[in-house]
Amino acid sequence: MPRRSRPKRRRAPKREFFLDVWADALKNPAKAFKDQSRSRHTLLMSSGHLAISGLVAAIFMIASGHIGSYLPLMYIESLLGQLFWILLAVAIMIGSIIGWLVISGIIYLFARLLGGRGSYAQQSHLIAIYAAPLSIISNFITYFGGLAAMPINITPITVVLSVISTILLMYWAFLLTVALRTEHKYSAEAAVMTWLIPLFVAFVFVGIAISAISLASFAHL
Secondary structure (H helix, E strand, O other), X not given: OOOOOOOOOOEOOOOOOHXXXXXXXXXXXXXXXXXXXOEOOOHHHHHHHHHHHHHHHHHHHHHHXXXXXXXXXXXXXXXXXXXXXXXXXXXXXXXXXXXXXXXHHHHHHHHHHOOOOOOHHHHHHHHHHHHHHHHHXXXXXXXXXXXXXXXXXXXXXXXXXXXXHHHHHHHHHHHHHHHHHHHHOOOHHHHHHHHHHHHHHHHHHHHHHHHHHHHHHHHOO
């Protein structure tokens, strides 16, 4: 009887600095994802990427005063206020990780339905190594772009920020497609449909919810 070929075992990942991994994923995603897919990554290991981006998001949020503006200054500067900021940062970090796990889980479900053969942990890792730096870049642009627009409040800066955000979003979708193709070993069309279908379903549900709320509001007039 012919012997069954054993699946190739993935090696333990070598120690790499976060910034090096992120730079490779953004500059040469096809090679970076292929190299990363050869190693075995756990969800715990990969969550560090999202923890760092979540911490950066918390710092930008605190610096921009989105939450601080609603709290008395004396309270913020007190010991209890400092504890609040620490808990807030931890909550945002945890929220980033949970959001990453949930979104990756939904994508993984559709990937399997469309013939994908990869693992959830490996797919989540490939998503993490590009989602984290893009999230930091997005927060950076939003924060400093807002500071630049505040003194003069002109439309061109807003337009430029919108264009940059759109480019980042398109590149995000491109990287997700490459990551899915690399891990699940299927076609580019299937990779695109893997994230496009749930995105379309989400838009439909949001549209239905908004329509229902609008109809309910008019009914009470």
